[in-house]
Amino acid sequence: MHDVLILIPARMASIRLPGKPLADIAGLPMIVQVLRRAEAAKLGPVAVATDDEAIATAVEKAGGRAVMTRADHPSGSDRIFEALGLIDPNGRVRIVVNVQGDLPTLAPADLAAALAPLQDPSVDIATLAAEIKKPQEKTNPNVVKVVGTPVSPGRMRALYFTRATAPSGDGPLYHHIGLYAYRRAALERFVKLPPSPLEQRERLEQLRALEAGMRIDVTIVDTVPLGVDTPEDLETARSMLR
Numbered sequence: 001m002h003d004v005l006i007l008i009p010a011r012m013a014s015i016r017l018p019g020k021p022l023a024d025i026a027g028l029p030m031i032v033q034v035l036r037r038a039e040a041a042k043l044g045p046v047a048v049a050t051d052d053e054a055i056a057t058a059v060e061k062a063g064g065r066a067v068m069t070r071a072d073h074p075s076g077s078d079r080i081f082e083a084l085g086l087i088d089p090n091g092r093v094r095i096v097v098n099v100q101g102d103l104p105t106l107a108p109a110d111l112a113a114a115l116a117p118l119q120d121p122s123v124d125i126a127t128l129a130a131e132i133k134k135p136q137e138k139t140n141p142n143v144v145k146v147v148g149t150p151v152s153p154g155r156m157r158a159l160y161f162t163r164a165t166a167p168s169g170d171g172p173l174y175h176h177i178g179l180y181a182y183r184r185a186a187l188e189r190f191v192k193l194p195p196s197p198l199e200q201r202e203r204l205e206q207l208r209a210l211e212a213g214m215r216i217d218v219t220i221v222d223t224v225p226l227g228v229d230t231p232e233d234l235e236t237a238r239s240m241l242r
Contacts, residue, residue, distance in 0.1 A: 003094040004044030004115070007083050008034055009076035010101035012052050016230050021055050023234055025104050026241040030228060031055055032062040033104035033241065039064075041108040043097065043115065049083035075205055076100070077180075081191045084184070096187050098180045104237050106179070106225040114181045117155060117217035124186035124214040127158070127206070128177035130224045138165050138173050144204060146176040148218055158216040161204045175224050180206075186214060 010031050014020040021031040028036070031048060038046045047065040050056055051073075056066035067086055073079040080098050087093075095118060099111065110128060117126040129146045137143045141163040148156035160166070161176055182190070189212075196211040198204075209216060228237050 003092065004097065005084065005088065005093040005095070006038045006041070006043060006046040006097040006099060006111075007080040008038060008046070008048045008099045008101045009079040009083075010048055010050045010052070010055050011071075011079075012055070014229075017228065017234060020228065020234075021050075021052075021101055022058055023228070025234070025237050028062065029058045030104050030234075030237070031059060031101050032064065034099060034101050034106065035059060035062065035064045037104070037106045037108050038097075038099050038111060041111040043112060044093075045087075047083065047087060048101070049079045051079075077187070077205065078191050081187055084187070091184070094184055096182045096184060098182070100178050100227070102228045103179070103225045104228060105240055107221075107223075110177075110221045110225070111179065113219045113221055114179055116219055118181055118183065120217065122215055123217045124183055125190075125206075125209055125216045126181040127216060127218055128179050128221050129156075129174040129218045130177065130221050132173045132175050137175065144176040144178075146174050146218055148174070151217065154220045156218050156220070158206075158210065158218050160210065161202065161206050163202055163204070174218070174220065176206075176218075177221070177224055178227075190214070 010021045022029045048059045049067050049069050051071040059066040067083040069082045114128050117123045147160040148158045150156045196208040199207040
């Protein structure tokens with residue numbers, strides 16, 4: 001698929017886990033583990049967008065492609081937009097997938113599933129969620145919930161994202177997975193928008209798109225990949241992939 005580009009933004013600035021992208025997991029740096037999963041999805045070319053020479057070197061040593069970007073980007077979305085322009089200045093890529101560099105257990109099939117809503121031309125951005133099974137996650141503000149309305153089996157249109165327990169009442173709650181597939185025009189529009197009031201209040205970047213009237217649809221998958229943010233998460237990932 002020559003019109004799909006997968007980009008993995010990566011930087012070293014992690015307070016809770018210094019040097020996170022290069023942390024060893026089953027004999028490979030974490031960023032390379034993520035790269036391998038993105039490549040296994042077989043959706044299109046994959047590249048790591050970074051501002052750090054050590055990350056770029058690790059990726060290239062593993063046979064991957066790294067793109068050097070500016071160091072002053074406020075978010076991964078801004079970083080991948082710069083990388084997109086460097087990789088594809090002629091605009092051939094139509095869909096850009098932003099994969100977080102700290103998801104070493106991401107299932108390639110789930111990455112592919114994220115693109116499905118973009119078959120609908122009214123959808124600007126597509127993402128993933130999984131039903132929350134553990135009661136403690138329903139009230140955990142670090143577990144971002146997506147509130148949406150069903151549009152077809154296994155898919156919903158996002159109405160809101162929140163750290164609160166929502167929606168209230170009986171029924172499932174969904175854990176948002178921070179992986180995004182953008183139409184190229186949607187990514188360009190998104191990064192040019194100023195931070196929105198609800199985005200700043202909830203500290204959730206995707207609310208900027210909703211507040212601007214952009215449509216985000218969500219594919220429901222079975223499980224949430226482990227996000228590595230702490231030394232404890234790193235040990236869990238090592239156990240899972242050992």
